Amino acid sequence: MSTPPGTHHTHPDPRHLIAVVVLVPLLAALALWAFAWPAARTAPRDLPLGVAGPAAATAQVEQRLARQQGAFEIHRYADEAAARQAIEDRTVYGAVVVTDQGPALLTASAASPTVAQLLQQALAAEGAQPRTVDVVAAPENDPRGAALTASVLPLALAGIAAGAAVSLFGLRGVRAVTALVGASALVGVTAAAIAHSWLEVLTGDWWAEAATLGLSTLAVSSAVAGLAALMGRAGLGLGAGVLMLLGNPFSGAGSAPQMLPEPAGALGQWLPPGAGTTLLRSVSYFDGAAALGPAMTLTWWVVVGLGAVLLGGALKSRTATSGESAADRRPALAG
Known part of the structure; x- marks a missing residue:
């Protein structure tokens, strides 16, 4: 049977096959290392x-x-x-x-x-x-801290989803910042309503807990959206990968940062999931004691991330304006 004129057969690029075969096991090994290594080496260190x-x-x-x-x-x-x-x-x-x-x-x-x-x-x-x-007992409804530990992953996923949505929907500049702040605030209020008002596993000031949960989500979402604004899809994947593969298992939520092997324990407290968990414990169970450090860490992520969002939007707008100006000049030059 003859092939109609103008019809082209497309053959899969063999490099794509190699990439799938090689990258998937590498990602699996990385994820296994990030989650299993701290768990297998849990012990007190200073x-x-x-x-x-x-x-x-x-x-x-x-x-x-x-x-x-x-x-x-x-x-x-x-x-x-x-x-x-x-x-x-x-x-x-x-x-x-x-x-x-x-x-x-x-x-x-x-x-x-x-x-x-x-x-x-x-x-x-x-x-x-x-x-x-x-001296400071865990709440009766969460004596083992399981509910607080389980909150780390959903908050990280919510932040990643918000940052990805802003990027994929093409929001830039002030609109992107407004969307990130609004979504994170709603996540904080919703999470506080579930964890404090319903499950009663958080026992501190309700609004302080909501603010902490919202700030933790905003730190993640602004980091992901900021990297995406500057680097495109590569930045989106990089931000999501680092925060998921390192932020979650290195947070120390299930034990303590000093129980993780180095440098996982220290690194985890510089990432939003770890800092957010430490801050949530402080405001919920210790009347805000030792809250300044993790609060400043989360604020730093928010400021840098939102700054990157604004910078990336400004650069794209300038590039688009320059392209339109060049297109407007072409007919005149041709004439």
């Missing part, structure tokens, strides 16, 4: 822990803790009241208090149920059986 009481009495406790080399960063306090205050200020995750009635372990399951359990096991392994006091 975890802030307080020791309170007379120096002579606490010396033996410090020696026992020092046997676990590099596990704890010891902070010394004069008495139980000072140790409690340090826990409430989020300076330490817990404290061992030496009293006349025997040792006591102060924990804060609201900061990390995993760390609170680990401290009990660490002292039990050393032969100590102290009475345990949960």
Whole structure:
């Protein structure tokens, strides 16, 4: 059967086949490394822990803790009241208090149920059986922190979706910024309504929690939209990939940043999911203690991301204007 004139057969580019065969396993390996490596290497690394009481009495406790080399960063306090205050200020995750009635372990399951359990096991392994006091307890409806941990991925996905939508719909400049801010604000209000009002797993100030959830979403969406505005689809993929493959597993939401292998723990706190989780714990369970650092991190992402959105929109507008001017000049030159 003859081929009609003007008909062209298109053959698949073999490079596309090679790209699929090679890139998919690489992405799978990267995702497995990012999620499985921190989980498999979870252990305390310079975890802030307080020791309170007379120096002579606490010396033996410090020696026992020092046997676990590099596990704890010891902070010394004069008495139980000072140790409690340090826990409430989020300076330490817990404290061992030496009293006349025997040792006591102060924990804060609201900061990390995993760390609170680990401290009990660490002292039990050393032969100590102290009475345990949960200074800042996790909410009754989320004693293991599972709901808070589960919120990291949906917020990241919402931010990525908002940034991608702004890019794919062709929104630029002020319109893009307005869309990102509006969508993030609605996400924050909706998430607070679900987590605080319905599930009751957040127990702090409602509006502070909504603002934190919205700011976390805006940090992600502005980063994705900003990269897309400057780099196109490549920037969109880069932003989504980094925030999903690194931001989520490196956030330390399920344990604590000091429980992750380095540099995952430190890097995660510089990314929006990790900073957002830390800020949410502070405003929900600790009356805003130690909230300044993660709040500034999220604000930095928002400012840089929205700045990139405005810059990318201005550059595209200038390019379009230059193209129209050149098209207008061509007939005159031809004449």
